[in-house]
Amino acid sequence: MKDDMMKVLSLLNSEKNYESIIDFTSNILMEHPDDIKVYYCLAMAYIAKGDKTKGLKHLQNLITQSLSANKEDKLLRLFINQVILQTIQITELSLHGGDVLGANTIQMVKEVKLYAHKLGERDLEQIAENILKRWIHINSSNQPIVALIPDSPLTLQVEPTNACNLNCTMCPRSKMTRKVGFMDTAIFDEMLDGWKNRVIVKQIQHLIFGTTFPLIKRGSIKLFFMGEPLIHNQLDKLIESGKQAGCTVGIQTNGITLVNKEVRQKLLSAKPSVIGISLDGINEMSYEAVRQGARLLDIYNGLKALHKEREEMNLHRKIWIMISSIIPKWNQSSLEHAQKFLEPIRPFVDHIGFIPLSRERDPKFYDENGKIILYSKQPISSTSKLQSLCLEPFTKLNVLWDGSITPCCYDINCAMPLGHIKDGIDNVWKSSKVKELQDALLNQNIKKYHLCSVCMSNTKI
Numbered sequence: 001m002k003d004d005m006m007k008v009l010s011l012l013n014s015e016k017n018y019e020s021i022i023d024f025t026s027n028i029l030m031e032h033p034d035d036i037k038v039y040y041c042l043a044m045a046y047i048a049k050g051d052k053t054k055g056l057k058h059l060q061n062l063i064t065q066s067l068s069a070n071k072e073d074k075l076l077r078l079f080i081n082q083v084i085l086q087t088i089q090i091t092e093l094s095l096h097g098g099d100v101l102g103a104n105t106i107q108m109v110k111e112v113k114l115y116a117h118k119l120g121e122r123d124l125e126q127i128a129e130n131i132l133k134r135w136i137h138i139n140s141s142n143q144p145i146v147a148l149i150p151d152s153p154l155t156l157q158v159e160p161t162n163a164c165n166l167n168c169t170m171c172p173r174s175k176m177t178r179k180v181g182f183m184d185t186a187i188f189d190e191m192l193d194g195w196k197n198r199v200i201v202k203q204i205q206h207l208i209f210g211t212t213f214p215l216i217k218r219g220s221i222k223l224f225f226m227g228e229p230l231i232h233n234q235l236d237k238l239i240e241s242g243k244q245a246g247c248t249v250g251i252q253t254n255g256i257t258l259v260n261k262e263v264r265q266k267l268l269s270a271k272p273s274v275i276g277i278s279l280d281g282i283n284e285m286s287y288e289a290v291r292q293g294a295r296l297l298d299i300y301n302g303l304k305a306l307h308k309e310r311e312e313m314n315l316h317r318k319i320w321i322m323i324s325s326i327i328p329k330w331n332q333s334s335l336e337h338a339q340k341f342l343e344p345i346r347p348f349v350d351h352i353g354f355i356p357l358s359r360e361r362d363p364k365f366y367d368e369n370g371k372i373i374l375y376s377k378q379p380i381s382s383t384s385k386l387q388s389l390c391l392e393p394f395t396k397l398n399v400l401w402d403g404s405i406t407p408c409c410y411d412i413n414c415a416m417p418l419g420h421i422k423d424g425i426d427n428v429w430k431s432s433k434v435k436e437l438q439d440a441l442l443n444q445n446i447k448k449y450h451l452c453s454v455c456m457s458n459t460k461i
């Protein structure tokens with residue numbers, strides 16, 4: 001056994017062949033299924049390889065198993081406490097916008113802190129203290145939820161343009177009063193310059209062998225707000241700059257210009273991580289009725305060609321093509337119809353995601369004809385109980401084409417300005433305006449924020 005572990009140690013130290021470490025450690029684990037240290041090595045090998053999901057699953061199993069046994073073994077408890085904190089730090093690097101962690105996590109950290117204090121383990125106590133400081137408690141429906149406020153936004157949703165080539169019935173653009181324009185590449189680059197924390201590299205130390213490996217989290221940029229990104233004639237430059245700055249970059253498009261070969265080639269050559277296409281409806285008629293100005297046949301042809309050219313350019317592992325489909329009436333029958341409707345394009349995309357139309361979740365936003373009434377609506381009565389908490393301003397900033405910054409995509413007219421990219425993204429994130437909005441949402445004291453007070457993200461639904 002000792003020899004086996006020495007072999008793992010030399011593998012970890014000498015090479016980065018994590019696959020062979022995983023195979024090797026899995027075999028040892030079969031012979032010693034209760035050995036939590038081997039379990040730990042396996043988890044860390046997965047994480048070092050980049051498979052955080054599997055690694056975290058193993059770490060969580062390890063914690064659960066160990067917490068229920070050997071409570072008297074002080075050395076073991078200390079090791080488990082270290083694993084708990086390390087797991088949280090790794091999880092933090094895996095979070096996307098709006099995620100929350102398990103409700104019992106905060107309690108575990110509190111216990112680790114107490115235990116470390118009792119044992120005089122100052123480093124461990126300090127790590128636990130730092131984690132506790134950076135977490136927020138949300139009392140929603142009397143259920144404690146735990147979430148994290150990152151040091152820097154995890155995502156920037158950027159508006160290449162608020163001009164559009166369609167006139168979709170459900171789009172709030174008809175209520176937009178802002179000037180229409182296109183983002184200058186210089187504004188985009190200035191935005192990246194002010195977002196210093198966009199790539200986080202943390203050295204994770206192996207608690208048994210002391211070896212370290214870097215864990216990287218990249219900031220993500222979503223090129224879409226109001227308007228159609230593909231009609232920005234320098235969209236490829238924006239994608240390339242974002243990627244050069246170390247971010248993952250995705251776009252969301254209505255897809256109608258993908259029928260044009262030049263548009264496809266420019267887009268594929270820029271290599272965005274994700275090309276998302278909005279394609280809703282349950283048949284051709286409903287699609288064209290909602291997406292006024294679009295022809296379904298063009299979308300099909302464009303997607304088919306995009307997929308073929310992506311394969312020819314050998315980019316299938318680098319660019320993810322996905323469809324988002326909004327379902328007007330969220331029930332089994334509509335879902336089946338929508339799935340059938342999209343079946344012919346399934347071979348040309350990597351993923352199809354179905355989303356319920358917000359009007360179904362939040363009738364307050366729409367009148368009986370489906371028209372948006374958000375801006376004429378009165379705030380909900382103060383006697384209504386607020387229930388869910390909006391996590392938008394805790395993870396994300398939205399940058400409009402002229403560089404103005406706003407908290408979320410409901411704010412189509414920038415009624416809640418938070419700053420401008422010339423102030424620097426990281427500075428805006430730490431500004432009193434963002435802090436005040438976060439506090440208002442946390443304390444459910446949102447009277448001064450008209451949009452929040454009528455928003456489905458923050459109200460009982």
Ligand code: SF4
Nearest residue numbers: 390408451452455458
């Ligand atoms: S308007 Fe809605 S989505 Fe935007 S910050 Fe307020 S509660 Fe969140």
